Amino acid sequence: MSELCEVGSAQKCFGGVLKQFSHHSEVLHCTMTFSIYFPKQATKESVPVLYYLSDIGCDHLTAAKETGAQRFCTEHGIAMVFPDTGPRNTPMHDEGSNQQLLEGATFVANATHEDWSMHFNMFSYLTEELPALIESSFDVTSAKSIMGHGMGGHGALVCALKRPELYASVSALAPICNPSDVAVGKRVFAQYFGEDDKAAWHQWDPVHLVQGYIGPELPILIDQGSDDLFYKTKQLRPDALVRASATNPLISVVLRVQDGYEHSHFFVQTFMDDHIMLHANTLVPPPDDDDDGDDEDQGDRGEGGSD
């Protein structure tokens, strides 16, 4: 197990605290950085963990800054992990021709092409290495859920569809649902798996994964903005996921097309409370004792001297 190094300064937020850590990843063979938000409840008890996978172009802090998630994490007593979107500063990043492909557009998958398989194993990182590190390093429970936005929405779907036993719940905002058949996915998958191995591509494509899914019943909440340019140009294809999942009674997709919203974090922050509440309902057991001594929490976000 690699060692965690706290980077940047911890920042108090909604009564809890946001911290950033870097560590050596054994499956990605590079240094990785993530943020983790501990709600104020974490000072008194173990809390479950919600993983948030960010979209193309983000880093480990972007969503913590721009989605307002921490407000609702403290409301429900959930920790939130914001991983970086992919490996950075690997030897692959030194090859100019791949720059466009690499700039924050790391799909959650385990690459098989020899050029990529050393560093591009975000699926193993997110489903195995990172949770093991989180659970051994902090006072959190093993209960976890996963959500994501855009490229990270694809990642959340892939993680839950391939490892449903790990997650209490899954949801996504404007996810890339059918990467093996859209431009950005084709470009990346051709590199990760080779141009011709479409069977390998389909192992990382939610539209294909839902059709072959065997596991516990899996409800999936998806919010999608109707004015999202990537949606309108059919790069995201939640409708294809809905159609494909209709063939599998184990999967139920609730797709909410939100009128007039586009793809940015303005869309995400608008619906973040719904998603966190959904995950809280599966992650946080209802109170079963008579400990309702919450009065002391009141001052945690509003106290202060008055002069």
Next chain:
Amino acid sequence: MSELCEVGSAQKCFGGVLKQFSHHSEVLHCTMTFSIYFPKQATKESVPVLYYLSDIGCDHLTAAKETGAQRFCTEHGIAMVFPDTGPRNTPMHDEGSNQQLLEGATFVANATHEDWSMHFNMFSYLTEELPALIESSFDVTSAKSIMGHGMGGHGALVCALKRPELYASVSALAPICNPSDVAVGKRVFAQYFGEDDKAAWHQWDPVHLVQGYIGPELPILIDQGSDDLFYKTKQLRPDALVRASATNPLISVVLRVQDGYEHSHFFVQTFMDDHIMLHANTLVPPPDDDDDGDDEDQGDRGEGGSD
């Protein structure tokens, strides 16, 4: 009156819409850009306006992205204007020696030194030109309040202390309260007003303004993080403002020192709801008719098809 040019695309957010405009400023002699958030209520009625002045290093979009303000603006039916922090791309910006001084560290004041008086008149811009433009261009009421963070907190205090008749309420987060006596303020004020004209400096210093204030009773809410490095190194000095205001019965400062918070937008987003509620209480008259037909609003942020 200069013409508005919409820049960027409008973005739906919490049922309302965020838009960005640029225009030629007659008092700053350059192009200025601002964002404005219209809550969903603005489609049905005129709404009052809360001005939010950002801290050093921000632009007209930073606070809209990172403070979560729009959620509460729609909750209370208030429009919010996010001006840029100062003039950009003026001839002054071409002189290398001033770069550090100019990068987003424009204090709200009207400069008198001949090098600066052409472009650095943010006080006139914020209290006169911009509100006139907003009120003539959009369906908003003339009721307005003002708040700000850090350098923008200084600006909010200066605007309200010098033009109290304009604003229904004022508040600030970690404001620079005593610029004529701290490093960043001294550096800027020496340029704006000359090294020796301390009387001019004091006209833009809240600690001095509260002592000479004559006007309606003015309550001021200030939140300040106890772990804010600028606070700990005495660059902000809210305590000096509290002491100075004690000599003037017209001014009442409520200073809430929030334990463990520092200076960033994580601090701001934590307390934004309190500030917007304070301003809403003065800006939004209580309902006095029997129109409670709000059922139609329900779907505005959560509707969508389910497949």
